[in-house]
Amino acid sequence: MSTAVGARPALVWAVNISVLLLVAIWTIPTLGILVSSFRDKDQLVVSGWWTALTPSEQSMMARAAPPDEAVQQHGQWVISGNVFGENTGRVSAFGTSIQRPGEFEPGTSAEMDGGMITIEENGDYSITYPEQPEGRRGERLFFTSVEPPKFTTANYETVLFSEGIGQSFINTMTVTIPATVIPILIAAYAAYALSWMEFPGRALLLATIVGLLVVPLQMALIPLLRLYNDIGVGKSYIGIWLAHTGFGLPLAIYLLRNYIAGLPREIIESAKVDGATDFDIFRKIILPLSFPALASFAIFQFLWVWNDLLVATVFLGNNEDQLVMTGRLRELLGSRGGNWEILTASAFVAIIVPIVVFFALQRYLVRGLLAGSVKGG
Amino acid sequence: MAGVLMKNIKKSYGTTAVIHGINLEIRSGEFVVFVGPSGCGKSTLLRMIAGLESITGGDMYIGEERVNDIPPSQRGIAMVFQSYALYPHMSVYDNMAFGMKIAKAPKADIEKRVREAAEILQLTPYLNRLPKALSGGQRQRVAIGRAIVRNPKVFLFDEPLSNLDAALRVATRIEIAKLKESMPDSTMIYVTHDQVEAMTLADRIVVLSAGNVEQVGPPIELYERPANLFVAQFIGSPAMNVQRARIDQTGEKTTIRLGERKADLPIPSPADMAGAEVHFGVRPEDLTVASNGNGLIDGRVNIVESLGEVTNVYLDVENAPEPIVVKLPGVQRFNRGEIVSLAAAPDKMHLFNEKGRSLLHL
Amino acid sequence: MAVTHATTGPAANGTGFASFLTTIPVTLAVMAIGLAVSIAGAVAVYALLAFILPDSRLLGAIVVMFLGVAACFGYFWSSNKLLDTFYPAAGANIAINLTKANAIRPWLFLGPALIVLGIYLVYPVINSIVLSFYGPTGENWVGLYNYQWLAGDGAFRESVRNNILWLLVVPAAATFFGLVAAALTDRISWGNLAKSLIFMPMAISFIGASVIWKFIYDYRPEGAEQIGLLNAIVTLLGGSPQAWITVPFWNNFFLMVVLIWIQTGFAMVILSAALRGIPEETIEAAVIDGASPFQIFYKIKVPQIWGTIAVVWTTITILVLKVFDIVLAMTNGQWGTQVLANYMFDWMFRGLDFGRASTIALVIMIMVVPIMIWNIREARKDMR
């Protein structure tokens, strides 16, 4: 914008840093669940996701070989092995009690239960006893292991196939596609009539539609639920499609009317001189020219329906066949409140489609927002 | 072909009347220009002919048919809009073919007519382009082409040149003149607020003001014998100078008194106007500088505009509310404050009565 | 085909209210036939497809979608055709026919929208008002009982208090951050990228956002490694970790953060457009007058976009009144965080009392009404 002569570099820096900070605050929360959803579920619970790339220290316990495996060497009895068993790892410290797993450096020796224990960095341990040890079970070895970062898609496999998110994804699609497309055509015809046709009550109708824009959904739920039960629609997809159509219609008509009324009047008159009927004009002139507005509304409606929980909860059932993703996420929050690996992966599946749509079609979304709100501003 | 006949045509929006009863006959094959200041109702009148605006009162005929209730597409008209009104999502070809397609004309006919029109307007190379890939002048030609393809009895133009820049405007004006020549049978009605367009294009000009016809006539007649003060001052640039005068003598010729000076005009006046106050008018280009104070009007030089080909001099005259403008050929030099005496040939002078009506048109 | 056009009043061709009434039967007949034809067609095709195709719901949805669109189109096409056959734009009666057809056609275009709006919005508003005078099942008349109950209900008062808090904080904060973000991002080279990223939460569902923020507020007992970002920062700074969403009173603000986070992008986008719409000359004049960047912002720019700020503010206000997902997901109204929308939901689903739930919904509606009136007034000014 206005880059007047002599803009102070300090100010420019301050602006850049402030924006960086804002962007950080607005992206880090989402980044958090994205990173977490790919982390190993054992690491996820013990360390913050921001440490995901650094190796994590974990307090571990292993059991040494049982005393009867002790062998005699140089007059002493020795039990040896590796704390990681078959696996490999790195020991950063060890201790002799569960409270202090980081007491000793690897490679040093420590006294324990009448023997001396040494654990090397690679996990090799040896316990030497002056006499033959007794007992049936091996000693417990406490150490701090350094785990390399572990990433996995296992969380996604779990949520998609065993937690039902996959099915919910399909259910959400089933709701969203028709609920986005059906209102557009109905609204476009109405918007054309409200823009370019003359009839008594037009102004009143427009005012009513602007009024309906802000009617809280809560008002509609109970009467419609009763109506649906009375006429036998019950909880069905057709019911929710129509409900979303109804709730989206005021915005659709309002947005499209603003756009269609702004089309040059001379183009429409020219078509009339050319002999086009209103029906022709709508199909051959208005619809193609209104594409940007139709796209804006389609995105709005898509995001709104995809992200909706309320309407789905009221008009669809809880069964496997009808539970949408937002509903499933809500259930998981209740039943799996502490299982962050499930929650983060599920949340990410739920938000990825709208985010992709958002980034791909942002232009139209912004245009629609502006058409819908800056009016009068 | 067909002319247009208006009988007491009226238009009002709600309670505000904008056209107050217009009677006008436009002959078949004529090029008529509606001219008048912005907001006087030119477009409204044209749109009533087109059928884009309903007619509040009176009768409108195109050819023999009363068209008040006929939809635009059945009136045998075509219209060219100021903003071109091209369909932005259709190619030039489709723009021109749209009307015939709607009328379900055979493909071959459409093709033939569109190609012919494109040929006339040199649009053939652009037929597959979208309007946004054309220049302003080309767009305007497409709009005209669209009208030609309809093969109308009456062409209607609503300020078709006002969105073009000055040079293009002249070029397109000439093209429209040529188009008219090549279609002598078509009636053309052309709306403009630009008097140069009106003067150069029209067979007859209709001067409108505030919803009324002020005068109808060929361009030169309007220039030479304006029917009233409005027309006199609207046609011609700079506008005609008008001053208060008093009639001294009536008769075949009229003598007027302008301040201390007198002038004889070859304009008849009725006897009952003796001593009456009148408006005396003379065009800036009809004034000359008289040698040493022998002119009709003396003025003090205030502003001098040198345009090269002409020089406009604005002079303050005693007791006159407006300065007098003189348009002199070539470059001329004056000093500010200099007193200049102006003269004019008697047959270039105009007289208007109290109500602004020309004495020639009483 | 129309002789009268957008700007000409209906009075122009002599149709008054009386002649409008006479067109109603024909309008309804044409609409009904059009609807019947198109719906019957769609149902027939659907039945045929259902017979042929294997059972797959997504496929079914797509088929239904196409049929729905086709039925819509069929309705518009057939009803228009019917009207044109009824009143042809030719022949001796052309003037009368055109007048009649022009009086009827708008209603054909509006028909489906009016029916749907009527069923899904207008009827419910009226019905909710009625239901608020009835008992739990909506069958027995209880007069003002629900209102009396509401007046004495503690949870309701808590909800109202919290809603007021939300109304005070969220629109203000989102608008403020949006304004700051708009002003700052307009001045840097990577502003558009920054805008996109700040705008992104707009695409996330409230419930998704709730999971995201719940993760940030996650709490582990003192001494354990914190995996919630907020507690990690607090411990890093030497504080002790908190279960944020249970801290009385303040937990409301932690929930509000979620909505502010979502809505800031919206405010930013709109305000940024408004800021860019300010005539450059006014800013340049201020620069020449020696105003500092901050003075230019607060004294030149902001006053010029008050109208837009008001629009953003009211839009977010309406949203705040309707939001329930966040509260439902984060606390379900526990620990003193109940809000009206969630409370209504509670009575509807857990309490199964339609009368009380309707009464609460009405309270939300009443809070929206002033904004509704303001909107209508603004829109009417606009549409002239």
Ligand SMILES: Nc1ncnc2c1ncn2[C@@H]1O[C@H](COP(=O)(O)OP(=O)(O)O)[C@@H](O)[C@H]1O
């Ligand atoms: N739809 C309308 N409603 C009310 N007044 C109108 C309308 N259209 C035009 N007018 C008025 O009618 C007058 C004539 O307008 P118009 O024919 O467009 O003038 P112009 O001579 O500039 O083409 C103007 O005063 C204008 O304000």
Ligand SMILES: [Mg+2]
């Ligand atoms: Mg005009």
